[in-house]
Amino acid sequence: MHRKKIILAALLSLSILPLAAQPFSLNVTREAVIGGTLLTGEIFHNIYERTASKEKWDGRVYDKDDVNAFDRTFMHPYNKPLHTAGNVMMALIPAGVFAVNAIAIYKEYELTDLLTETVMAAETFLMAHTVPHTLKPLVSRVRPYNYYDAADNPEKSDWNHSFFSGHTSMAFAAATFGSYTFCKWFPESKMKVPFIAISYSLATLTGISRVYAGCHFATDVLMGAAVGTAIGFFVPWLHRVSTKETQIALVPCGVMVKKIL
Numbered sequence: 185m186h187r188k189k190i191i192l193a194a195l196l197s198l199s200i201l202p203l204a205a206q207p208f209s210l211n212v213t214r215e216a217v218i219g220g221t222l223l224t225g226e227i228f229h230n231i232y233e234r235t236a237s238k239e240k241w242d243g244r245v246y247d248k249d250d251v252n253a254f255d256r257t258f259m260h261p262y263n264k265p266l267h268t269a270g271n272v273m274m275a276l277i278p279a280g281v282f283a284v285n286a287i288a289i290y291k292e293y294e295l296t297d298l299l300t301e302t303v304m305a306a307e308t309f310l311m312a313h314t315v316p317h318t319l320k321p322l323v324s325r326v327r328p329y330n331y332y333d334a335a336d337n338p339e340k341s342d343w344n345h346s347f348f349s350g351h352t353s354m355a356f357a358a359a360t361f362g363s364y365t366f367c368k369w370f371p372e373s374k375m376k377v378p379f380i381a382i383s384y385s386l387a388t389l390t391g392i393s394r395v396y397a398g399c400h401f402a403t404d405v406l407m408g409a410a411v412g413t414a415i416g417f418f419v420p421w422l423h424r425v426s427t428k429e430t431q432i433a434l435v436p437c438g439v440m441v442k443k444i445l
Contacts, residue, residue, distance in 0.1 A: 229320075247331070277358045285369070349399075349407070349408030352405045357416040
C-alpha cells in the first residue's frame with residue numbers, strides 16, 4: 185500500500201517552470217531616488233557653473249613644465265575638427281547603442297520591457313553627464329590648449345574644466361550600458377561580441393579625439409573612461425532581477441513551491 189501511494193504521488197506530480205524571468209525591472213521608489221538625486225546634481229552644477237565658477241580666460245599661456253610628465257607627453261594644441269568630431273561621437277554613441285537595444289527588445293519582448301530599458305538608459309546617460317559636470321568646476325583644471333599660444337583657442341567659460349572628460353565618460357557609459365544590457369536581454373545572440381567591440385572602439389576613439397583636440401589631458405580621459413564604465417554597469421546592475429526561478433509542483437497532498445537556481 186505504501187508503495188502504491190508513492191507511485192500515485194509521482195504520477196500526479198506536475199512541475200511547471202515559467203519562462204525565463206526578465207533580466208531587469210523598475211521600482212517606483214528606486215527610480216524616484218535616482219531621478220531626484222540626478223536632478224539635484226544637475227541643478228547644482230548649472231547654478232555653480234553660471235555663478236561661482238564662471239571665470240573668463242585672461243588669454244595668458246600657461247607653462248607646460250607645470251604639467252606632470254605623463255600628461256605632458258600626450259598634450260596637444262587646440263584642433264577644432266577633432267573637437268567637433270568628439271562632440272558628434274558623444275551624441276551618436278548613446279543614441280546608437282540605445283537604438284540597437286530598443287529595436288531588438290521591441291521585436292522580442294513586451295512594451296513594458298522596452299520601457300524598462302528606456303528608463304535605465306535615461307538614468308545612465310543623465311548620471312554620466314551630471315557626475316563629471318558637477319566635479320569639473322570644483323577641480324578647476326586648465327585645459328591643455330591653454331598651454332599653447334594659439335589664436336584659435338576657444339575662449340569659453342569652461343576653459344578650466346578639464347578634469348575629467350565628460351565626453352569620454354558619456355561614451356564609455358553608453359558602451360558599457362549597451363553591452364551589459366544587450367548580453368542580458370539576448371544571452372544567446374551571436375551579435376554580442378561585435379556589439380561590444382564596436383561600442384568600445386567608438387568610445388575609445390572619442391577619448392583619443394579629446395586628447396588630440398587639445399581639450400583634455402590623458403588622465404582626464406582615463407578617469408572619464410573609468411567613471412563612465414562604472415556608471416554604465418552600476419545603473420542596470422541596480423535594476424537586475426534575481427536569476428532564481430520558481431518551480432511549482434502539484435502533489436496529492438497540495439501544492440509545493442520552491443526556488444531553484
